[in-house]
Amino acid sequence: MSGARKLTSLAAALLALVLLLLTSCAQIPRSGPVGKSNDESAGKPNNAPVFFPVAPRAGAGPESVIEDFYLAGSGYEDDYAVARQYLTQASSVKWKPDQRVLVFRSARVVATAVENVFNYELDLAYSVDADGIATQLPEGSKESIPATLTKVDGEWRIADIPDGTAIPEETFKVIYGAYPIYFYDPTFSYAVPDMRWFIKKKTVKSMTSALLGGPAPYLKGAVVSAFPSGMKLARESVPVVSGAAQVDLSAKDLVDASNEDRLRMQTQLALTFRSQPDVINVELRANQDLVRVEDNGSVLPPVRDKEVPAHQIAVSNNDLVRYENNKLGPLPGIASVSALAPRLPAESPVSQAAAFLSADRSTLYSIVPGQPARALTTRTGLSGPSFGRYDWVWAAGPGGSGSTEVLAYRPTGVAEGATVPAVRLTPSWLAGRHVTEFRISREGTRALVISELNGKTRVQVTGIIRNGDGTPRDLTAPVTLLAATDPDQGVWVNDTTVAVMKGSANGNVTPELLSLTSSAPQQLAPWAGLTRLSAGNGPAEIFGQSSDGIFQRLGNGWSQQVKGAIDPAFPG
Known part of the structure; x- marks a missing residue:
């Protein structure tokens, strides 16, 4: 067996061990007491897993470093802290793991003709972009990720790698979930789902950012949003306090909006968060100050999953x-x-x-x-x-x-x-x-x-x-x-x-x-x-x-x- 195959077998064994220990590694999310903030708690299932990837091993060869780096992509805690240990300091600062997720059926490391440059060759099942939009790919879909390695204090480290992560399909389905975010038809009469994939423990923030980013390409022009183009989150979290998702938006856009527009924003968020068990209602805030939304009956809630007559x-x-x-x-x-x-x-x-x-x-x-x-x-x-x-x-x-x-x-x-x-x-x-x-x-x-x-x-x-x-x-x-x-x-x-x-x-x-x-x-x-x-x-x-x-x-x-x-x- 070649060295690359041995390393691939070792990586597969490590993945199997991670999956075998999943039930013992899974942690029940902590829910804060009433009145206390619990950032990103919404939608965190009781069995939401936490993976503990392997840190770099002394003396590991470049192929093992590449494989272990991508296996460490399952450990998203602390901004992928373990995966960053496989990178040089400069590369660690530059690498943006949330830009793309490549979900593979199988993978192997292949040396190139260029010294210290390798390709991580994948048989892809999905590609998920930064907004959670998934592209499903047929068997035989290939992609190669180039990786340049160098030695740091006698150990191989990755000096150059494209943004994003690559994880096995089985692991992806455990860590990520498919969730609808909602837009309106142009008359605001119907709610239209736009399916996205998000890390299960970061769902509320991810949903909000995706909603503000607008619909998936195949829906652009066919649906509308209550949120004006360019509206942003005022802070990089959406805390859930006593069941209320506190969505803090850029002040001017929110304050200048009519009450009707705010009500539609609030409704759009409430529809989007309906899959999240910890969210009971939605609060709109401007620079953390609560913005009142009056429901005076002028805006009817949109119909979701419209039914057809029985005949x-x-x-x-x-x-x-x-x-x-x-x-x-x-x-x-x-x-x-x-x-x-x-x-x-x-x-x-x-x-x-x-x-x-x-x-x-x-x-x-x-x-x-x-x-x-x-x-x-x-x-x-x-x-x-x-x-x-x-x-x-x-x-x-x-x-x-x-x-x-x-x-x-x-x-x-x-x-x-x-x-x-x-x-x-x-x-x-x-x-x-x-x-x-x-x-x-x-x-x-x-x-x-x-x-x-x-x-x-x-x-x-x-x-x-x-x-x-x-x-x-x-x-x-x-x-x-x-x-x-x-x-x-x-x-x-x-x-x-x-x-x-x-x-x-x-x-x-x-x-x-x-x-x-x-x-x-x-x-x-x-x-x-x-x-x-x-x-x-x-x-x-x-x-x-x-x-x-x-x-x-x-x-x-x-x-x-x-x-x-x-x-x-x-x-x-």
């Missing part, structure tokens, strides 16, 4: 029907469309409008009460329709010159024969790709997009940028969710989770739950011949369709609900 739209006997309480009935107020052979219908969550595709998926139709169905567009290979805010119905299909177009139409309130307002978007990240699914989130600020190119699919979530009147204007560069298979369809399950699958009329199909936390996919029970998915409010309300009828997820299996209907879909 579904479906197709039975070649016509649109309502599916509710395991019964099929007519779709209220809508004329028969059996002559058009409807498929993949959608129903508006805010009106009685509906939309559907022709049997060959070449024509998108809409229908509103009192009017016949009207064709909105004709093109090959359209995705099924989905309704969003302001009664816009969305689909995607091929455009000209190889482009892929995302289409939005607003058929409600339009007289028969009049032109339906329409928007065509051509996001560059969809160029050349075939969109098999385009689903608007319940609060209307995001869309689930599943697209295919050369047999490989991407599951992505994009933000919807609108004009002031709600008209769609653009889509943001998306975030990608990793699935275990190549799904061709998906639905929103709640505000942070989607269900996806690759339908098959013949073989077993295993749907998956994908989370915006960037955690691993959760596989649901397989079922033979599932061809369509729908979802209501939460993982318990997931439905699948096969040739035998419509089934509902029940525990680790599926329970048949009704026969004679196809293509069920909850409003949206």
Whole structure:
């Protein structure tokens, strides 16, 4: 065995020992008595671990120093004091561990052609930036971290290393947790989660800083914040005193804000801290002085995790029907469309409008009460329709010159024969790709997009940028969710989770739950011949369709609900 391999084995053994001793090393956080300040206590679980990394060993070679330095990155106490012992004095002062976390499946130290310069080669699982935004990476994703070493008093020390830490995936999941911070839709009616990863023992401060920093890139322009750009914390902590999180902000910005804006700030923080058991309420402060916020009823709290109605739209006997309480009935107020052979219908969550595709998926139709169905567009290979805010119905299909177009139409309130307002978007990240699914989130600020190119699919979530009147204007560069298979369809399950699958009329199909936390996919029970998915409010309300009828997820299996209907879909 080579020297590098021996050192890697030793590092793995040390990591195993740390994990084995985790229960004995974990410390219950101290909660201060009532009326006493307990900085960063909020959200600190009783089993929040404290790692005690190994200090530099006398006579260790450069490979061991690099491996032990990164293993010491699990010890975040006292500003990574142990990890800094592996650095030269100048490098220790310069190194910023909180700029990035590289989470690896495996790692090894490799010498380079340059004397005393080594690469720490990683098979990456995640990359987490300074704001807690995680990027999930597929197996085989590689990154090399260069490290330059020198001798200090006869011992090898790291003279130059990039900012950030690199820790094993198992350790990362113990030290860090995924938490939502919340922004508003542009009307301040809905709360939109933005999932971030933070060290469990530093959550309240990290959440506050991330909130002030603004939304993740895929949400920029689609959501808004009550906090003006540039607002900062006045001190580098967010103490929790008698259950109150004391958020001390830059005085001028806070004092100049209206009471309505302050109330929205306070509400945004309260939503963000709702995962933290030690936080009961939020206090806004300016240079440590309490700033009063009057709740006079002028600001309504935003809706979080908006629910959909309990009924579904479906197709039975070649016509649109309502599916509710395991019964099929007519779709209220809508004329028969059996002559058009409807498929993949959608129903508006805010009106009685509906939309559907022709049997060959070449024509998108809409229908509103009192009017016949009207064709909105004709093109090959359209995705099924989905309704969003302001009664816009969305689909995607091929455009000209190889482009892929995302289409939005607003058929409600339009007289028969009049032109339906329409928007065509051509996001560059969809160029050349075939969109098999385009689903608007319940609060209307995001869309689930599943697209295919050369047999490989991407599951992505994009933000919807609108004009002031709600008209769609653009889509943001998306975030990608990793699935275990190549799904061709998906639905929103709640505000942070989607269900996806690759339908098959013949073989077993295993749907998956994908989370915006960037955690691993959760596989649901397989079922033979599932061809369509729908979802209501939460993982318990997931439905699948096969040739035998419509089934509902029940525990680790599926329970048949009704026969004679196809293509069920909850409003949206």
